[in-house]
Amino acid sequence: MSRPLLPKGFEVELFTGRADGTVVGCSAEVARRFPDFVTEPDRRNLEYTTPPEASYQRQLELLLEPRQRLRPWLTERQLTLLPGSTLSLGDSRHFERSDPDNPYHGYIESTYGTLVVTASVHINLGLSDMPALFAGLRLLRCEAALLLALSASSPFLDGAVMGAHSQRWLQFPLTPAQVPLFRDHAHYVEWMAEQLAAGSMQNVRHLWTSVRPNGDARPHQLNRIEIRICDLITDPLLLLAVTAFAELRLHQLLADPAAHDPLRASPLDAQALAQLADANDQSAARSSLLAPLTHWRTGRTIMAADWIRESLETMAPLANDLGLTSVLAPVQRVIDQGNQAMRWVERQRSGSTIAEIIASEAQVMEQQEVRGAEPNETDSTPPLG
Structure with missing residues (x-):
């Protein structure tokens, strides 16, 4: 018998700017007007979250509604939402504080500067059983590179081609620099206390790693x-x-x-698995779907796209049982056509300027929001799971 779908929610970070792709910050003004949007330390970023909901159809609505509500306000100011996860046409030499009086924002600026001025999406999946949560954490940590390979969208910075598909992940200051593969909840609690006492983390949220436990009272x-x-x-x-x-x-x-917990199914120990995961993440940041990765189960080298293909084959029956086959389908399209960063780099090589790419993709982004909200009359597949 299939398990019910897990509750899920998103934290979405975005850049705002002009239709020509120029980054223009307005997060403090947005947050005052729309209480469900919040500021990041740099005013060029804004963020909203969706509440936990198991249904993919409902999550689609929750993802789209804040943007649809924000769009007219931005349009009045000749602004829009911009794609990409770095300051593609911005100026990373300067930090633009959203709240000059916030001491934590001051710490972020003085410690990291604009390395943290990026946009991303955080995916939260609900699990309340602690052994299952930490086993899931280990699995997703060891396969996080696949998710980065699918989502890479930051090949540009300051109007230049950076030579990587996720400049964001290469520059983002992972904190602490080494994070273990947690054996269980007790190990995580003990390790967190050690980091806070040593000052390598400023607070319980200051664990900036690929995948982490989350909760309201960490x-x-x-x-x-x-x-x-x-x-x-x-x-x-x-x-x-x-x-x-x-x-x-x-x-x-x-x-x-x-069969799926790396601590039980891999010949490698926890330390080696953590090192493998971090190395894979860096490789995926550089080359995304074309990245050579080390498989945690076998130790063999495998291209990210091939690993994803293998995973899609093994999960196909379960996806069908859970009604997720149509939801999952865009992953195969990315494998076939390339991710956003790969398509952008190819356009730039073919003669388009970075400004032209960002401007046209900002329009595509708005169109995708409209299409996502409309039923496809030619699509005979059932509603999202």
Whole structure:
């Protein structure tokens, strides 16, 4: 018998700017006008979250509604939402504080500067059983590179081609620099206390890693896994597909922990697995779907796209059982056509300027929001799971 779908929610970070792709910050003004939007330390970023909801159809609505409500306000000011996860046409030499009086924002600026001025999407998947949560955390940590490979959308910075598909992940200051593969909840609580005492973390939120436990009273009360590695996925249907990919991996784990928990199914120990995961993440940041990765189960080198193809084959029956086949379909399209960063780089090589790419993709982003909200009359597939 299939398990019910997991509750899920999103934290979406966005850049604002002009229709020509120029980044223009307005997050403080947006937050005052729309209480469900919040500021990031740099005013060029704004963020909104969706509440936990198991239904993919409902999550699609929750993803689109804040943007649809914000768009007229931006249009009045000749602004729009911009794609990409770095300051593609921005100025990363300067930090633009959204709240000059916030001491934590001051710490972020002085410690990291504009390395943290990025946009991304965090995917939260609900699990309340602690052994299952930490097993899921281990699995997704060891496969986070696949999610970055699908979502990479930051090949540009300051109007230049950076030579990587996710400049965001290469520059973002992972904190602390080394994070273990947690054995269980007690290990996580003990490790967090050590980091806070040593000052390597400023607070319980200051764990900036690819995948982390999350909850309203960390580290003691946890109820979800937060995937932080993904670049901004502007297409809402692709975001749901990447989420379904991760959720299906968790369902496979829950059905057979011995076969899918890296601590039980890999010949490598926890330290080696953590090092493997971090190395894979860096490789995926550089080359995304074309990245050579080391498989945690076998130790063999495998291209990210091939690993994703293999995963899609193994999860196909479960996706059908859970009604997620159509939700998952955009993942295969990314494998066939390339992710956003790969398509942008190809356009730039073919003669388009970065400004032209960002401007046209900002329009595509708005169109995707409209298409995602409208039923496709030619599509005979059932509603999203």
